[in-house]
Amino acid sequence: MSLKEYLSNLKKMDWLLFTPVLLLIIFGLATLYTTNLNVENPDWTAFNKQLLSAGLGLIGLFVIKFIDYRRLTNYSWLIYIVALILLAVVFLWGKTIRGTTGWFVLFGFNFQPVELAKFALVLTVAALYHKHRGREKSFSTVATLILITTAPVILTMLQPDLGSAAMLLTVGLAFFGLLSLKPKQIIYVTFMAIVTAIAVWNFVLVDYQKNRIMTFVDPMRDPLGRGYNVRQSMIAVGAGQALGRGLGLGTQSQLRFLPETATDFIFAAIAESLGLLGASVLLALIAWLFLRILMIIKKCRDNLSAYLVFGFGVIFFTQTVINIGMNLGLLPVMGLPLPFVSYGGSFLILSLAAIGVMESVSIRQRGV
Structure with missing residues (x-):
């Protein structure tokens, strides 16, 4: 492919879909970076691996984007x-x-x-x-x-x-x-x-089985055991208040009271550092992404394209709701990452591959 053809294909990109995804990735990388600030013996392994995964995932996205989605499903x-x-x-x-x-x-x-x-x-x-x-x-x-x-x-x-x-x-x-x-x-x-x-x-079910289920649904029944992470997450979210404590200055995330700040509870780390304002910006980007996905589904000219976008949209939406819900203590902890934000190379790369499929669908609905 010549440079001219490549630049021409870039113009065909669905930027309304790609832009919120890219901004969410940057949001996640920035959070991974700042959680190591002001920490004794910082470990940059997660940040470096996520940065590499983002690069590989974006390459995969652009490769899949050029493949007709109908051929891909073969x-x-x-x-x-x-x-x-x-x-x-x-x-x-x-x-x-x-x-x-x-x-x-x-x-x-x-x-x-x-x-x-x-x-x-x-x-x-x-x-x-x-x-x-x-x-x-x-x-x-x-x-x-x-x-x-x-x-x-x-x-x-x-x-x-x-x-x-x-x-x-x-x-x-x-x-x-x-x-x-x-x-x-x-x-x-x-x-x-x-x-x-x-x-x-x-x-x-017998009594001990009921107790296990109740603790799973409501971790706060065991605040020092299964409910510890959720309790610390809720404290972190509340501590951020309107404008946050500042990058690298959160007590729950920086002092490691809040576990899994890179994965399960990255939303709480963001809310503590950037407050309601930062969390609202993150939620706005997520809403932008989902609105664009719905618009693509609406414009699909064939069932296959609509099914593909719908299926990947279900994954992104469900994981987003569950992740944020468990950060706020509204849902049980299920270990599901926040799409494009949480640390996790496999999930990020495959999520970007899914966006590549959506891009393939979107540009071909415009007769490209």
Whole structure:
């Protein structure tokens, strides 16, 4: 590709989609950098790895952007099978971190195959429903959806990584609810799920199992144990007040009272340093991204493109809501990163690959 052709393709970029993503990445990198300021013996490993991951992810985004999304889904099953194999092999050669065997160590970097599984699942389910258009409610379509969703969910639960397993299940349920159920059926399924949950709670679970579930849902029942992180997160968010304590000056994040400031609780670290103003800017960027995703879906001229953008949008939206919710003490801690902001090379690279697919969709809806 000549320089002239490359510059021409850059003009075709959906900048309304790419800009908030880039700004969110910068937001995350700045937070990782400042959490090491004014700290004795700072460790820049996370910042350096995230910076490299961002570079690799952006390269991947631009490569995928030039590939027709219809051609990409031709390889969806291959990518899906590779992801399943990696999810199985990780039990043999994977690295265990905080009780979860879910990472490969490659040249000093941790690779989490479940992130590839999320990417592959969206591609595969979108291709499935596109191929079976007009037969979305048929037994074969629904059975295939259940099979390809359940396989990675089970493998991920065995690691165990319940947060990622729930995320994979959410993708399958989102497509199932949108395309394979009528509104009345959604109400019926929801009602049956509630009745089943009540029956299991009252007649199946014993007291210690109920206590575990209650502590998971409400960590503040155990403020010095499971609820410690959430308690410190809420303190950090409140301490930021309107304008924040300043970059590198947060007590909870800088003095390490708040654990996992680079991953699970990066929103709390931002709120403490930059206050309500900084958190509002972050939320505005996130809202910008989701509004653009909705606009792309609305403009899609074919089902396949809409399914792809919808699937990746579900992942980004759900993880954002869960991450911010657990930072505010509104949702249980599930170990899900904040898209484009939290530290995590695998998630960042695969998320940028998903944005690349959205870019491919967006520019081709304009007749490019």
